[in-house]
Amino acid sequence: MTDLTSMTIAEAKAGLASKSFTSLELTDAHLAAIEAARSLNAFVLETPDQARAMARAIDAKIAKGEGGPLAGIPLGIKDLFATKDVRTTACSKILGNFVPPYESTVTSQLWRDGAVMLGKLNNDEFAMGSSNETSCFGPVVNPWRREGSNTTLVPGGSSGGSASAVAALLCMGATATDTGGSIRQPAAFTATVGVKPTYGRCSRWGIVAFASSLDQAGPIARTTRDAAILMRSMAGHDPKDTTSVDRAVPDYEAAIGKSVKGMKIGIPKEYRLDGMPAEIEKLWAEGAAWLKAAGAELVEVSLPHTKYALPAYYIVAPAEASSNLARYDGVRYGLRVPGRSIGELYENTRAEGFGDEVRRRVMIGTYVLSAGYYDAYYLRAQKVRTLIKKDFEDCFAKGVSAILTPATPSAAFGVGEKGGADPVEMYLNDIFTVTVNMAGLPGIAVPAGKDAQGLPLGLQLIGRPFDEETLFSLGEVVEQAAGRFTPQRWW
Missing domain, CATH: 3.90.1300.10 (Amidase signature (AS) domain)
Incomplete structure (x- = not known):
């Protein structure tokens, strides 16, 4: 079986x-x-x-x-x-x-x-x-x-x-x-x-x-x-x-195996980070070569606001989290830790119910939304988000079908x-993934190789809005060239 x-x-x-x-x-x-x-x-x-x-x-x-x-x-x-x-x-x-x-x-x-x-x-x-x-x-x-x-x-x-x-x-x-x-x-x-x-x-x-x-x-x-x-x-x-x-909803499976000949694939120069491991750089170059061999055209593109994506994301996401998580108050459902007042009930429930990382993000989010800091942080992050989205729009307006980047800065730790x-x-x-969420775009991660210690590494393809089909076609090219990897069973 x-x-x-x-x-x-x-x-x-x-x-x-x-x-x-x-x-x-x-x-x-x-x-x-x-x-x-x-x-x-x-x-x-x-x-x-x-x-x-x-x-x-x-x-x-x-x-x-x-x-x-x-x-x-x-x-x-x-x-x-x-x-x-x-x-x-x-x-x-x-x-x-x-x-x-x-x-x-x-x-x-x-x-x-x-x-x-x-x-x-x-x-x-x-x-x-x-x-x-x-x-x-x-x-x-x-x-x-x-x-x-x-x-x-x-x-x-x-x-x-x-x-x-x-x-x-x-x-x-x-x-x-x-x-x-x-x-x-x-x-x-x-x-x-x-x-x-x-x-x-x-x-x-x-x-x-x-x-x-x-x-x-x-x-x-x-x-x-x-x-x-x-x-x-x-x-x-x-x-x-x-x-x-x-x-x-299109038939996404029909896109598998479709020719990628003539597609323009953008290689963003801003994703070449200082201190990026050589094996990630090599994998990226290999992925680009596979797509080129399949008939795609490689073009260098610029996404100048990429460097601001991570700090902007870690303002927008915690701000929305602090708003969304306000509903967990111990009153209507879930954990309830009693207190002498309604305020104490909230405090006790949240202190015991939320873990460290969730508390950290709720605190950051509440801070950036508070009076006096909203304009300095949240509003500015939303403006940066608009600029990140425009970077991608400018690329796609030049005929780029998809953008190829590494998926992660390293293998699993x-x-x-x-x-x-x-x-x-x-x-x-x-660092390589948040821009896609900030711009609302589709992205796919496909296994593309292994590092020196035998751990898998992936490549990411970023597509135009609602053009997941192109990503499936390109992803299949990378998958076929790289082959499939499965872990050795030890558990």
Whole structure:
């Protein structure tokens, strides 16, 4: 049965259609894999009974020829997505054992199309983190290890559970969210494919909010094709989300294998950072050469406001977080720590319920929004954001189809290695990804090589608004040239 877990979604769909195996068999194989891999701490809640019930129901539909585009495919769901009657905590103590009476739009669309839920995946608390070490359920472990070393590595964050579970073959794909790189950075750290769609492409309704103008749901999968298959089900207009865009959802899978001949690929000079590791520079050059060999044209482009993106992001995102997290007051749901007054109840609940990183960001956000500092910080950051967006618009206006950059400044690092004394050290992991969120653009991270210690490295492609199809076509070129990598099983 273990062979069933090593298939891609595309292969599993073909196998289910030809009746080579059932969804129940596929689901059981993944449930067994999850059970054997609890040391990775990727899942915070396993739902085997529900998974088997869903699989049986799908098998009955497949038998009648009624299966949807994801019929029988077992998925993991990031614990930021509300799942009806299934605990959803955002991996924070403050939500306690919250069980939503409703389903997020993205997950409801996956179930509509026949997918099976294996359980809820670990993430950084409220999606605030770049290593999946801030979760109240403890850190997620990356299934990859440095050659000749047993050091426990992080899978990246905030969607670390999603990336780790997909890389370790515990689920065929996973939902994730990206506010400043939380899909693309973990994908790069685990040799998986991660897509951050255009802002507004996937509904945010029913997803626990971090920074509302930046958050976007997307898939993490094993291949570019699998990501395209998942994305088609996840995307779409939702009247319940005012930021959701009313545009037809294309068949993303049809873009896989399309010619990239004649496409202009921008190489931004501002992404060549001082002290950037030589292996990242080499990988970037290799990726550019692969695209050129496939017929694309390489052009140097300038994104002059890139250097301001990270500081501006760490003003905008905490400001929105402090506003969004004001609802966790211990009164209506979640954790409640009593106090002698309503003020004390709020203070006690938040002090005990929020972790260090969440408290830090709420404090920063409250500060930059306060009277006397709003103009100096928040307003200025929003102006910078407009300039960052214009940089990209200027590039695309010159006929550039997509922009190629590294996905991360390094390979995965060890648990506890970064950010202890200096939080900014951790924030620097998002240096190549935050511009995409600030501009609301789509981005994809594709595995492209390994570092000297045998750890995976990824490349990022940034596209024009609502042109994810071009990213899938280009991503497939990189994937085919680089080959696929899987971690050696040690867990």
